[in-house]
Amino acid sequence: MNWKRMIFFVGLGIAALAMIGLTSDPACAQQRRERVKEGAPAKADIGENALKVYVPPGDLDEYYAFLSGGHSGQLYVFGLPSMRHIRTIPVFTPYPATGYGYDDESKKMLGGLTWGDTHHPGLSETKGEYDGRWLFINDNAHGRVARIDLRDFKTKQIFGPIPNLAGNHASVYLTWNTEYLFGATRFSIPIPKGTAADVKDYKEKYKGVISAIAVDPKDGTMSLGWQIVMPPWNYDVADAGKLVSGDWWFVTTYNTEAEFIDGKPLEITASQRDKDYIIAVNWKGVEGEIKKGNFTEIDGAKVFDPVKTPGFVFAVPCAKSPHGVDVSPDGKWFIGNGKLSPTVSIFSFEKLQKAIQEKNFAQHDMGIPVVKFEAVTEADIPVGLGPLHTVFDDKGFAYTSLFVESAVAKWQWGGGGREWKMVDKIPIQYNIGHIASCEGDTVSPKGKWVFALNKLSKGTHLPVGPDQPESGQLIDISGPKMKLIAQAFPEPEPHYAQIIKTDKIKNVIEVYAKAENKNPNAVWDPKDAKVVREGNTVKVWMTQIRSSLMPNVVRCNEGDKVIMHVTNIEEMRDELHGFGICGYDINGVPSPGETLSYEFIADKPGVWPYYCTNFCSALHQEMQGYLIVNPKK
Amino acid sequence: MNWKRMIFFVGLGIAALAMIGLTSDPACAQQRRERVKEGAPAKADIGENALKVYVPPGDLDEYYAFLSGGHSGQLYVFGLPSMRHIRTIPVFTPYPATGYGYDDESKKMLGGLTWGDTHHPGLSETKGEYDGRWLFINDNAHGRVARIDLRDFKTKQIFGPIPNLAGNHASVYLTWNTEYLFGATRFSIPIPKGTAADVKDYKEKYKGVISAIAVDPKDGTMSLGWQIVMPPWNYDVADAGKLVSGDWWFVTTYNTEAEFIDGKPLEITASQRDKDYIIAVNWKGVEGEIKKGNFTEIDGAKVFDPVKTPGFVFAVPCAKSPHGVDVSPDGKWFIGNGKLSPTVSIFSFEKLQKAIQEKNFAQHDMGIPVVKFEAVTEADIPVGLGPLHTVFDDKGFAYTSLFVESAVAKWQWGGGGREWKMVDKIPIQYNIGHIASCEGDTVSPKGKWVFALNKLSKGTHLPVGPDQPESGQLIDISGPKMKLIAQAFPEPEPHYAQIIKTDKIKNVIEVYAKAENKNPNAVWDPKDAKVVREGNTVKVWMTQIRSSLMPNVVRCNEGDKVIMHVTNIEEMRDELHGFGICGYDINGVPSPGETLSYEFIADKPGVWPYYCTNFCSALHQEMQGYLIVNPKK
Known part of the structure; x- marks a missing residue:
């Protein structure tokens, strides 16, 4: 697939030139702002747009947005459509504004660590709908997960550091009835933790781990369920199945080259293959094996080996270094966003099941069966450069963030005779990472808004020195064409957000009885x-x-x-x-x-x-x- | 003045009833929001107001607002009129989002403390105008002050803990050419620090201290100038003089009863007198005495005693427990905001000078000469209940925050034949503390906006549990009547803000050379x-x-x-x-x-x-x- 590689590198070049041209010369400030306005409201729309995001004093927002705060270690509560920051929920970092981390109980919960790296908030679900009970969030840095109670918006439990796991990025991504949330190794290490082995022995001695954290349905208490030992690939972003695929869990990989070379950047060694994988895990099946006693105990964890016991863990080839994987609201499809590819790939869950039954495998890679790409793929949508994540609305459309291109692509959901096709694109300021829509990862997305979480803001705000804020932009998706409505500047670093209708969060305590x-x-x-x-x-x-x-x-x-x-x-x-x-x-x-x-x-x-x-x-x-x-x- | 006391207590009662009635019953939510709307835009104005605060993507705000973050220990940068949070500047609290407090240099600067209590930001001034060079902020908790460089918006120096001083509230309030910034004791203690004496001996053994911190005009480096030892009163809020009063510094007091009784709340013992004081300090004069060697060294500080050497420090009686003192843009007047009084008191700087020359003193209190109230007062404005702070516009009006009444009073500036009088009032949600106007504490206020920094938000936002955010409200002051335009929710706790036109902050570094x-x-x-x-x-x-x-x-x-x-x-x-x-x-x-x-x-x-x-x-x-x-x- 050399044309894809070519397109990618040409695209990268154009993007880089555009960025340099627009940012290094202070005289370009006006031009830069004009470029922003490509996506900004036309003058005629300004009054209309202003009204759409204006919430007068005393009126309430329609949606909560819960934004991860990246290496700030916290969670941020925004109201939509106003994009006003309402509250900081301290999670992994002491926060004297509410005293979190100073009293004996919260201090103990932090376990002597003073920061975390929150990435992917997950609202608890019942039958694939947000139930408004708890909010979970991962710590990528120290391999932890936390539970926030939505009755009082306070962090009630920090679980971890999780054994055998380093870098907990593909987390929390809970199952559609909140049986489990997950953690997965972004940076493989020798296990158990504390074992030293040189990178020369990377392929043999370093291991990946997928970790299922059980959630008590009564009170949300997290405990270690079980783990799956995996090849030393890097596990990136995940999603749980729902409805028909409800027993499954999906996670993307990069560095399936399984190499780490002293002195050679991983960006080079991990970009050699044209395709990496989406790993599909039958979590319900693994749970059954664990119950049968089919595990080895490592550092107190029950660890399942999918190579010794095949039938539960499979690899699906996906255009190189995929970032996000997203399961459609009906649970029938999963989408790979190949960050170094100009398309998103649509895979069919039904076809995957068939390929597994028929053992339609191209090969085994480090013991993991790799299904044939052709056997499971359904469509490729040419969304543009650097697709990272895809979210859904209520009208059969999907929205993909394009990091390299700094844009959002809207495309039509196919199947059942309907065509898979691109329908719209809008520029974003700049380098969008994650993207969130209203209840967009549940079985019933609400439409209305898309929230673009952009990595760079590049002076679209008053100058505040070299530490520039991130940028969040609100897109009105209620009409056939997307409209960029407004911009705010979330705290570093909004890796992901979940947006929930306000009526789903009931009985919030304001005074403890x-x-x-x-x-x-x-x-x-x-x-x-x-x-x-x-x-x-x-x-x-x-x-x-x-x-x-x-x-x-x-x-x-x-x-x-x-x-x-x-x-x-x-x-x-x-x-x-x-x-x-x-x-x-x-x-x-x-x-x-x-x-x-x-x-x-x-x-x-x-x-x-x-x-x-x-x-x-x-x-x-x-x-x-x-x-x-x-x-x- | 028993009528004043009566009005105050009746007012307190009404306010308390109103607060209880509006907040304890969840069924009152709608009613409560209706009450908010008393001050909120009429329906017909909504479109107009929305446009006033709407800043489309790519456009920039007109003003920076620097908000203190209270016990969060940080400073927050907002853009006005959009009220968008742009950046957090970490000052006294580690902040992993920018790595502040983790590298060796910033870690050392924090000195092992993990929080501060920021209250009063102060922009550097030249001839009473903001010069856009530095921003200073106090730490009330540990008695420190910090300097932020406005070239890169980073904290460059933390000075302190300041010797002999506990609780540094009346700070930073710098002089009109940034010769000094100040600290003052909110909670008197035995000095030097480390001395233990029981509260039984409070009046004799506890001391207040006013501390002048010198600022190097070249690079802003702070160093200990000198101190003034004062009676064990509580020193609250301050302001520096300007123009004609440029050599003077003013600070309010409470607990001039000079009592602290084990088991008896200070709220009772400190509210016995009808009047407390505004202390007027001739800082230029004290500086001269220090240069002459007229000081005692205590814990490394050069300490001046105003009782031993009279002529530089005076007390002006002011209605009980005054909170803010504010010097007018022309430097000719200073205003006492008696928080337990229904009026603000206007004092004449010229009359003060005359009373001092003529030794027109009512008495000496613990050695400090108290000028006669009648000799220095000019007018009393019946603003309403619980006046805390007053700011100024460009058209000869002043705006006073009314904590108990939850309102802002607009009143006309008198003198030169013009009448001193109330002209407008607007309700605020709720319990406004500080108030800020555009460059409103300089010699040339800019008008346009007033920013109300409210202590309570009471559900004017989506429910977020018992830890509710503060509320900030933007008031359009461009017309004859004030208009409440919009509301945001600043991080805890915006004690004060300074608002500066964007063109005053030049040459911001975005990449270090x-x-x-x-x-x-x-x-x-x-x-x-x-x-x-x-x-x-x-x-x-x-x-x-x-x-x-x-x-x-x-x-x-x-x-x-x-x-x-x-x-x-x-x-x-x-x-x-x-x-x-x-x-x-x-x-x-x-x-x-x-x-x-x-x-x-x-x-x-x-x-x-x-x-x-x-x-x-x-x-x-x-x-x-x-x-x-x-x-x-």
Whole structure:
């Protein structure tokens, strides 16, 4: 397929020239902005577009968008169509604005790590529909996954580091009834973790791992289900099947060359083959094997070997280095987005099943059966340069992000006599990575908006120095032609988003019910606030209510351990109180009805004020106390 | 003045009832939103308002707004009128999204503290105009101040903890030619820090301190100028004089009762007096005394005592517990916003000078001369309940935030025959704290917009759990009546903002010039990348360019010290590269042309991938290497 390679490199060249021409010369600012406007509203449309995204004070947005925050380690909540940032949900990084990572419980959950690399948020599903219960998110850096409860929008569990797995990129991509979420190795390593082997022995000693994390259907608690040991390929992006394909899980690969050479860039060694793979996993089948005891235990994980027991894991060839794989709303098709190819490839799930039954394999690669490309492929859509991800609407169209071309392609969904074809394209500013549509990865997409998550913004905003923000652009997909409506600048780095209709998230808690506070150290009346010394430990039970912290004086000795249990006894929405101790590195923000605990050593003698850090009332400034640390004699 | 007290308490009661009525019953959601709409655009205005805040993709905002992030420790850059968040500038809190606090230099700058409490950003001024050079911000919690360079929007210096000072709230409030910025004690303590004394001895042994931090006019470097020891009052909010009052600095006080009683809330003990003070400091005069050697050294600081040497520090009585003090654009007036009073008080700088010359003092309080209220007051404006801050426009009007009333009052500036009078009021959602106008604290305010920074948002957004965001609302002040245009939800907690016309910030760096990289460890060609062992230290010189990190293999032994110098050798705008090491708690983001260093102990054996965390190119996923840590034998 040399023509594809040629097109790719010519395309890359054009894109690079365009980028250089438009960005390195400051005199080009105006020209650059004009280019942006290729995709921007025509003057006549401006009033109409302004109204579409305008949400007057007091009105609410129609959709929640949950954006991953990349290496910020957090999740961001936006409202659509206004694209207003509403809330930061801290997940893998301490966040003093809400006190996350400072109280004993959240500190323990972070396990001594101070950042993560969030990529792919996943809303819990029931029968392939978002059910509004939980939001999961992966940490690519340290191989973890987290659960956010959508009753209070707080991180409740961090699971991991997952054994045997390094780089957890193809995650979370949960099954369509939330039985499992997944993790997969982006960077193969010798297993178990802690084993050192040189890259000279990469092909033999490094391993990939796909990890199924079980989700408790009652409360969402995650636990290690099982793992599949895989060849040392790089596992990239995934999607779970739904309906007919509901027992299956798909993940793209790159570097199926299975090489890592000291001194030679992976970008070269991993781009030799014309095709890499989409791996199709019959997760229900593997689960059955695990139940039968067909596994080896490695570092506490039940590890299944698909080479020893064939029949559950297959490779589907896909144009080189595919990035996203996306299962259609009806579950009948899966789409490979070959990032170094000018097309997306449509594969038929039915044909895959037939090829597997008939053992219609081209070869085995490192023990994994590779089905014949021709046996499973249905169509190739010439979307343009650098397709990364595809999402769906409610009218039978798909939308593919084109990184190299900086565009979104709209194409018609085929099958059943309908033609597979390109129908529209719109320029994007710039280098779009992921793309999200309203409930677009469920069994019933909602249409209306597409959110383009762009890697580069290149001065489409006021200058803010070399650390430029990412760009998010909203596309109106309600008509036959796409319309670029508005632009915002999400926090680094929105790798993916999920968009859910607001009525799916019900019963959000705004004040914790007093009766439900199970913390044995809660006190509900300032009169019960107290300081008790036990040996070298000083224990404090503190209340917060407008406008005092009680006790307002805590005395201890240098070197004492101090444990403070702080209860916000407010019963009114929005009445947060902060708890900061000057000079001591603590800032908590108990929500109304919540009790949080802080433990530290009083290692600095002197008088250290503590105070409410959340402006709460006309007498907020007076909400203050003193920690008096008597020096060692 | 018992009527004032009565009005205040009746007002508080009404406000409290209104808040309870509108917030505790979920059935009130609709009613609550209707109330919001009191201040929201009428239906007929919606199209017009939408257009006013709409900035189409590719167009730029007119103004920068720099918002303090409260206990998040950061600064946030918004564009106005769109109210879009463009960038987070990390200041006192590590921020893995840009790698701040992870490389050796920024880590050292943070000094082991992981949060701050930013309150009052201050743009550098020349002759009372913003000059676009630097942005300063205080840390209320640990008594620090920071400088951000507006060439690259990065934090370049953190100064502090400032000696003798606890709680640095009335900060930074720089002088009108940026000679000094200030810090002041919000929570008096025994000095020097480290001294323990019980609150029983509060009046005698606790001290307030006003601290002048000198700013180097060449490069903005901050250093400790001098301090003034003050009575143990709480120093709240400040402003520097300008033009005629340019040698003076003003700060409000509360708790001039000078009491702190164990078990008794400060909100009660500090609200006994009808009046507290605005302290007026002749900083130029004190500077002269310091130069003459008239100081005592305490903990390395040159401390001036205004009781021993009178003539430089005076108290002006102001309605109880004043919050903001604001100097008018012409420098002739200063305004006290008595947060427990229904009026703002206008004081004349000329009258103050006369009263001082004539020693027209009512008394001395703890040694500080108190000028007669009648001698310096000019007018009282009945703005409404809970005035906190006042800002100015270009047409002779002032705008005061009313916390208790949740409103903004517009009033006419008097003097020279013009009447001092209220002209308009608009409801705000809810509990407005600070307020900012376009260059409104300079000698030439620009008018056009007022930005209301509200403490509570109370469900004027999609539900996001008990930790609700703050609310920011944009008011169009171009016409005779104020119009509430739009609402956004800034990160916690926007205590104050400064708004600057975009053309004032010039020559923003987007790519660091290679020739200006003075780091001795920069390498500019992947061929020069290398690993060198020196004893138990492994030193690495690494390059980053699309799409490889070189070296791509680093070998070391468990327990080695590893020092990595990472240079981003890109020369194109926006081509950031990340540098994350799986399992090791490091994530850096060198900007194009920047070299950053990371030092750590290789304490975890095994194979640990490192990779680019900032999606940079079509082959970003391949931008990867391995740290191989051979285990101890």
